[in-house]
Amino acid sequence: MAQNQIQFQKGLSLQQFLADYGTEEQCEQALERWRWPQGFICPHCGHQHEPVRLRTRALLQ
Template sequence: MAQNQIQLQKGLSLQQFLADYGTEEQCEQALERWRWPHWFICPHCGHQHEPVRLRTRALLQ
């Protein structure tokens, strides 16, 4: 029987994953760090500021 290589790769344990990304807020913060490592810079005016959170549609813009 073939082994699932995805399951056998080294990485986070379930406990560590839940500690790092267990809440929606933790996930949003991680996504922001990955998407904008040097903070958000407006593509139109070049102003550097915090991204606007659209809670009605659960989008980050």
């Protein structure tokens, strides 16, 4: 039977995980890099700029 490649993929150590995602800001930056690898581009006007950060709720628009 073949191995499930997802199950046996290399993971992060706890130390590396905390170094990469230890704070809220680090997590937000990582999510932004994954979501917008070329930077945020506005879906309405098509220009590249910083996304609007809603601090009253945990949302990015």
